[in-house]
Structure formats: structure tokens, C-alpha cells
Amino acid sequence: MGKLLIFAKYYFFIWTGEDPDERLHIHIYRTNSKNVKGAKFWLDDLSLFDRGDFTEKELIQIEKDLRKHLAVVNTQVKKVLSGEKVKAIRIR
16 A cells, blocks of 8 residues: 555555556545545546545545645655655645
């Protein structure tokens, strides 16, 4: 797992061992670990694939955060996928 970002009350990360033929995506969990199931967004168009146990309001905010910080997310993803060690970036 590559933790990419910590933003507000969410962790954004990718799993490095997933199916390489699957579209590139990012997983999101709450930092307070109350998620039973995280959300999943496709990175090519930022569409929601799996809402997890987030509310609609949270998903709207997460999508806004992803759009705002997409360049940073993509840079971090490329580093993880190329085998580089990545330290999570905390965005305030």
C-alpha cells in the first residue's frame, strides 16, 4: 500500500499489488479509522467507483479535494508505481 496524501480527515492511498490491468484508482479512508469500507475513485476521470461507507456530503468534499490536488496525487501515484519510496504528504 502506498499512502499518498493525508488531507483533512482522510487518507488517500493506492494498493500496489492490485490487478495491473484495472484502471488506475485511489482509495480513501477516514483518518479516525471508523470506516468499515473505504471509497474508490478512478483517477482518469475522477468518477466514483465505490462509495464505501461515506455520506454523500463527504463524497462531494473528497471529489473536490481530489480535483484540487490532482497534480500532487498523480505525481505521488507515479512514484509509487515506479517503485520509489513515497512519504505521505499532509495537506492542510
